[in-house]
Amino acid sequence: MEWEVVIGLEIHVQLNTQSKIFSGAATAYGAQPNTQACAVDLGLPGVLPVLNKDAVAKAAMFGLAVDATINDGSVFDRKNYFYPDLPKGYQISQLAIPIVEHGTLEISLEDGTTKSVGITRAHLEEDAGKSLHEDFDGMTGIDLNRAGTPLIEIVSEPDMSSAKEAVAYMKKIHSIVTYLGICDGNMQEGSFRCDANVSVRRKGDSELGTRTETKNLNSFRFVERAINYEIERQIDVIESGGKVVQETRLYDADDDSTRAMRSKEEANDYRYFPDPDLLPVKLEQGLLEQLQASLPELPDVKQARFMDEYSLNQEDAEQLSSSRAMADYFEQVVAGEKEQAKISANWVLGELSAALNQNGLDISQSPVSAEKLAQLIARIADNTISGKIAKEVFQDMWNSDKSADQVIQEKGLQQISDVGELEAIVDKVIADNPNQVEQYLSGKDKVFGFFVGNVMKATKGKANPKQVNDLLKSKLSK
Amino acid sequence: MHTLTLAQQVRALAEKQFSSEELVKHYVQRIETYDEKLNSFITFTPERALEQAKQADSRAGDVGLLNGVPIALKDIFCTDGVKTSCASKMLDNFIAPYDATVVTKLNQAGAISLGKTNMDEFAMGSSSESSYYGAVKNPWDTERVPGGSSGGSASALAARLTSASMGTDTGGSIRQPAALCGITGLKPTYGRVSRYGMIAYASSLDQGGPFGITAEDCAYMLQAIAGHDYLDSTSVDRPVPDYIAGLSEPVKGMCIGLPEEFFQQGLDADIAAKIEQACEVLKSLGCEIKSISLPNAKLAIAAYYVLAPAECSSNLSRFDGVRFGYRCENPTGLEDMYCRSRSEGFGDEVKRRIMIGAYALSAGYYDAYYLKAQKIRRLISEDYKAAFSEVDAVLSPTSPTTAFKVNEKSDDPITMYLSDIYTIGVNLAGLPGISLPVGFLQGLPVGMQLVSNYFEEQTLLNLGHQYQKQTDHHLQIPSEFE
Numbered sequence: 001m002e003w004e005v006v007i008g009l010e011i012h013v014q015l016n017t018q019s020k021i022f023s024g025a026a027t028a029y030g031a032q033p034n035t036q037a038c039a040v041d042l043g044l045p046g047v048l049p050v051l052n053k054d055a056v057a058k059a060a061m062f063g064l065a066v067d068a069t070i071n072d073g074s075v076f077d078r079k080n081y082f083y084p085d086l087p088k089g090y091q092i093s094q095l096a097i098p099i100v101e102h103g104t105l106e107i108s109l110e111d112g113t114t115k116s117v118g119i120t121r122a123h124l125e126e127d128a129g130k131s132l133h134e135d136f137d138g139m140t141g142i143d144l145n146r147a148g149t150p151l152i153e154i155v156s157e158p159d160m161s162s163a164k165e166a167v168a169y170m171k172k173i174h175s176i177v178t179y180l181g182i183c184d185g186n187m188q189e190g191s192f193r194c195d196a197n198v199s200v201r202r203k204g205d206s207e208l209g210t211r212t213e214t215k216n217l218n219s220f221r222f223v224e225r226a227i228n229y230e231i232e233r234q235i236d237v238i239e240s241g242g243k244v245v246q247e248t249r250l251y252d253a254d255d256d257s258t259r260a261m262r263s264k265e266e267a268n269d270y271r272y273f274p275d276p277d278l279l280p281v282k283l284e285q286g287l288l289e290q291l292q293a294s295l296p297e298l299p300d301v302k303q304a305r306f307m308d309e310y311s312l313n314q315e316d317a318e319q320l321s322s323s324r325a326m327a328d329y330f331e332q333v334v335a336g337e338k339e340q341a342k343i344s345a346n347w348v349l350g351e352l353s354a355a356l357n358q359n360g361l362d363i364s365q366s367p368v369s370a371e372k373l374a375q376l377i378a379r380i381a382d383n384t385i386s387g388k389i390a391k392e393v394f395q396d397m398w399n400s401d402k403s404a405d406q407v408i409q410e411k412g413l414q415q416i417s418d419v420g421e422l423e424a425i426v427d428k429v430i431a432d433n434p435n436q437v438e439q440y441l442s443g444k445d446k447v448f449g450f451f452v453g454n455v456m457k458a459t460k461g462k463a464n465p466k467q468v469n470d471l472l473k474s475k476l477s478k
Numbered sequence: 479m480h481t482l483t484l485a486q487q488v489r490a491l492a493e494k495q496f497s498s499e500e501l502v503k504h505y506v507q508r509i510e511t512y513d514e515k516l517n518s519f520i521t522f523t524p525e526r527a528l529e530q531a532k533q534a535d536s537r538a539g540d541v542g543l544l545n546g547v548p549i550a551l552k553d554i555f556c557t558d559g560v561k562t563s564c565a566s567k568m569l570d571n572f573i574a575p576y577d578a579t580v581v582t583k584l585n586q587a588g589a590i591s592l593g594k595t596n597m598d599e600f601a602m603g604s605s606s607e608s609s610y611y612g613a614v615k616n617p618w619d620t621e622r623v624p625g626g627s628s629g630g631s632a633s634a635l636a637a638r639l640t641s642a643s644m645g646t647d648t649g650g651s652i653r654q655p656a657a658l659c660g661i662t663g664l665k666p667t668y669g670r671v672s673r674y675g676m677i678a679y680a681s682s683l684d685q686g687g688p689f690g691i692t693a694e695d696c697a698y699m700l701q702a703i704a705g706h707d708y709l710d711s712t713s714v715d716r717p718v719p720d721y722i723a724g725l726s727e728p729v730k731g732m733c734i735g736l737p738e739e740f741f742q743q744g745l746d747a748d749i750a751a752k753i754e755q756a757c758e759v760l761k762s763l764g765c766e767i768k769s770i771s772l773p774n775a776k777l778a779i780a781a782y783y784v785l786a787p788a789e790c791s792s793n794l795s796r797f798d799g800v801r802f803g804y805r806c807e808n809p810t811g812l813e814d815m816y817c818r819s820r821s822e823g824f825g826d827e828v829k830r831r832i833m834i835g836a837y838a839l840s841a842g843y844y845d846a847y848y849l850k851a852q853k854i855r856r857l858i859s860e861d862y863k864a865a866f867s868e869v870d871a872v873l874s875p876t877s878p879t880t881a882f883k884v885n886e887k888s889d890d891p892i893t894m895y896l897s898d899i900y901t902i903g904v905n906l907a908g909l910p911g912i913s914l915p916v917g918f919l920q921g922l923p924v925g926m927q928l929v930s931n932y933f934e935e936q937t938l939l940n941l942g943h944q945y946q947k948q949t950d951h952h953l954q955i956p957s958e959f960e
Contacts, residue, residue, distance in 0.1 A: 039576055043796040045569065046556045046578060046675040048710050078792050080839070082816055089795020140812075142800065271839035273848060276682035276789055278711055 001239070002203040005231050006211070007166045007196060008158035009223075011173050012151050013183045014127065014191040015058045021126050021150035022049030022092065029189050033132075033143035041148045043087030048277050051076075055150035056281055058182040059099045059124050061291050062152060065176050065298055066119050068103030070288060073280040074124070080271040084142050085129035093153075095272045098123030099281065100152070105176075106300060107168040108318060117169050118157030124281075127151050146190075158197065158208070163227035167220050170194055171322065175299045179324045193218045198230045200238070209234070210244040214251050214258050226251040230258055302327055310334065310341035319349055325363045332370030333377065343377055351394055368397050376404035389413050389461055415464045419471075422455075422463060426471045429454045440476055448472065479504050480638040481955065484547055484695040487641055491546045498546025501641075502531040502590055505548045509592065509639045512959055516615045518624075518634035520553045521561050522593040530590040537588065543702050545588030550640040552631045553594035554601055555686070556675040557581050564677050565599045565609035568797045568804045568823035578675020579707045580644060580686050587702035592640055595630030599825045600794065601651055601679040603627050604897040607888050608827045615884070616659060617956040618922055622881040625655030625897075628689070632659040635689050637959040642699050643689045648679050649782055650876075650901025652687050653913035657876035657925020660915045662942060662952060663689045664696040665901075667933050668908035669714035671700075672707030678793040680786035681712075683905040692952055693914065693942030697721040700935060716933065724936040725943040730764030732941065734928075735869035737772040740900060749875050752924045756916040757873065759948050760941070770865050770872065774857040778903035779895055781858070784838045784851035785906075790828075791835030797823065830891065859907040866931040871941060874900045876913040876925035904929050912938040915951040923951070 023040035040047045063070045075097045078090040103119035127149040132141035160166045177183040184191050199211035217223045234244050249258040299321045306317035321327045333344040379385050396407040416422055440447040455468045479501055506524045513519055534546035556562045556574035563569040598608045606614035606629025614629040616622040617637035624633040628645030632655035635643045645652040647665035656663025664687045671686045688699030706715040757767050799805035799819030806822055809815035838847035887894045904911040913925040930937040946952055
């Protein structure tokens with residue numbers, strides 16, 4: 001039996017405004033519990049919300065970036081439910097008229113093609129606080145610092161048909177919101193999190209299968225795993241004669257599975273209605289034009305430019321442009337020397353990215369600055385060091401704040417380019433290995449590598465590889 | 479001193495005929511003497527008041543409009559450091575940590591708060607009987623109710639236990655008690671006065687406003703509290719006119735409409751006669767009286783009892799026992815804590831309205847109830863809009879009856895709801911309205927309501943002031959409280 005998978009994502013993006021969406025309290029992460037919650041955030045009797053204009057501008061900016069309609073006159077609604085970390089007993093959100101509607105996004109698939117994913121809507125809402133169950137024996141602590149943090153919830157069309165596509169979409173949204181500078185993108189701190197709606201149907205069926213919603217996936221890996229688990233589970237249920245139940249499920253990273261949280265029957269009736277404390281959101285005159293003009297170059301455009309301007313292949317260009325910080329770093333390394341673009345891309349995506357990953361660092365925290373890496377690459381280009389030695393230099397640079405030149409100098413790693421000096425070494429290697437010379441001369445070309453290796457060994461890798469090649473070839477052919 | 483109006487006291491204080499301390503002491507004594515008969519205060523703050531009076535006396539030069547005058551605040555306005563209970567067991571332990579904008583503005587004007595007045599629990603009611611702190615009594619007959627929900631503020635002022643007071647009006651809660659207590663009460667245009675710090679009942683209808691002995695007193699109070707507030711997004715940013723200066727404008731040539739729907743069968747003949755007499759006075763001042771129609775007026779109560787409960791069911795969700803207010807003893811779990819805290823903390827009428835509202839907003843009922851009621855609301859607004867294209871003010875009784883007896887209607891919510899038949903449409907449309915005393919029936923006051931177009935409070939105050947210059951109903955003091 002062939003199965004078709006239908007996936008839609010709801011992504012919650014925390015907007016990085018200074019203050020909360022409806023109060024003047026700060027939004028910074030990690031403060032002592034309840035020190036960033038004012039009377040409005042606590043839902044004290046009599047308080048009223050006042051809309052943060054920056055949150056509106058940031059949501060509109062997202063809309064512009066995905067070619068969406070920005071509604072002038074979007075409406076805030078109350079979503080009513082009781083939970084201890086929801087101070088007012090309702091969340092202020094947008095239901096009928098969200099600020100952003102009808103957007104689209106291109107994602108790249110593994111086979112090199114692209115796919116367009118529809119963005120149904122993105123609406124503004126406030127985040128809830130946090131319930132802390134661990135530290136209080138038999139009780140629950142409430143931290144309202146997060147309550148009132150502005151969010152946009154981005155709802156996709158059910159356009160994705162595999163976990164990989166869903167991850168590609170999520171990564172693309174992540175890259176856009178961080179490019180725009182409207183979200184810090186920090187998934188560990190919950191600034192960017194995702195719910196996945198998944199259903200399966202037999203290939204050819206016109207009706208959609210029953211879907212489940214898996215909540216609170218806060219890493220790309222979890223999204224992929226949770227969706228794949230859910231696909232398998234649903235197929236199993238149907239193939240063994242059962243029916244998929246419409247329900248909300250929770251992903252458990254520990255055993256890599258999902259489990260039921262509540263069914264549709266138990267689902268809350270949120271009793272939405274327009275919030276009478278807030279007026280429809282009128283966009284300030286000229287706001288959209290102003291935002292449009294301030295939009296940065298977005299990932300797709302940047303990727304195309306990298307391919308065109310730096311003659312990079314698609315894979316490199318896409319990887320480099322997936323993060324604005326990485327793209328900026330790359331361009332600083334290249335610094336206009338376009339012929340260095342390919343080697344720079346290799347270094348940024350290779351050695352540098354590996355070191356960053358190993359140390360769990362973001363590119364903005366890299367101990368080796370773009371300028372320093374540029375100098376290292378310049379030393380390869382001008383034959384001061386070989387690519388192999390450069391890796392050694394890079395490690396030293398990573399572990400100290402020394403420049404490439406300092407490391408090369410101190411360790412005496414300059415290539416031996418003096419023909420006389422090299423010639424002597426080459427002669428000695430040939431003289432020391434008559435058997436290999438004979439093999440080479442009898443047609444075993446592979447032995448050539450043996451000579452190169454021995455010259456390099458003798459020079460501790462500092463010989464200029466091209467010179468060594470040339471010298472060996474000419475000497476051996478005599 | 480208590481026989482003077484607030485405006486007269488302001489002038490007397492300026493002329494140093496007496497000090498604020500003397501004035502406040504006088505009222506403190508009156509409250510101590512008389513309030514046990516009325517139960518009009520929940521929290522009485524004499525020390526605070528006397529302290530403020532001394533400060534007011536020490537101010538020199540350009541003092542605030544209400545400098546040194548004692549007032550009373552409905553216990554729905556948050557006051558920093560003072561219990562703010564909304565007459566509910568739910569908030570019996572709640573000391574507000576901030577001032578409502580109205581309170582800040584009154585403080586800035588130099589007014590002195592004597593305390594927090596009793597009311598229907600969470601402002602839900604028309605009799606001030608549903609208070610956790612017991613029913614409020616009407617000074618004209620202490621076996622009768624003062625009206626509601628701002629009954630404490632109306633009762634205290636009618637008995638001259640304060641110089642003016644503040645109420646809130648969601649469906650008639652200022653105008654109806656003003657009528658039943660024989661004083662003047664003004665509900666401003668929705669958005670004229672900030673709602674920040676006023677504990678919400680139905681956010682799209684609630685509006686704070688003053689009680690005064692006279693329309694002139696109400697003008698003083700409104701002058702102090704009106705204006706845009708950044709903290710209330712629904713408050714309107716437009717200039718505040720000089721209400722006091724506007725009082726003495728002639729009213730000759732003003733056109734006043736009588737909605738025929740309000741003068742048909744069902745209206746008590748004696749009340750109709752009082753209204754007719756008042757119309758004669760207005761005619762003598764040069765006003766033209768004509769009949770108009772508000773065809774959808776009869777739908778107002780039905781629409782109100784969907785919309786107000788719907789909003790209240792959400793507004794009152796924050797009272798969950800988690801952060802402040804009443805929490806039940808020894809909860810066995812979260813749900814038990816919610817259920818018992820709310821069941822034990824709220825009174826019957828509040829619970830009734832929460833349930834009606836939650837029902838009206840439920841999936842499958844929303845369109846039939848909430849949306850339908852919103853449509854009716856628009857129709858009612860359009861009726862008034864049409865009326866104001868031909869008249870300057872709309873006149874009717876404020877209440878279909880005079881003050882009724884305590885417990886007379888408390889078991890019959892529907893009859894109680896009908897007390898607000900003339901006032902509710904005004905809230906649905908967001909218009910300003912005033913209730914003025916127009917005489918007595920069997921010793922009980924009768925009130926007349928005037929309604930004007932948006933932000934034309936000065937028309938109401940002007941008409942009221944000119945009417946009161948010709949009459950003395952508003953100056954009568956109940957004999958037990960002379």
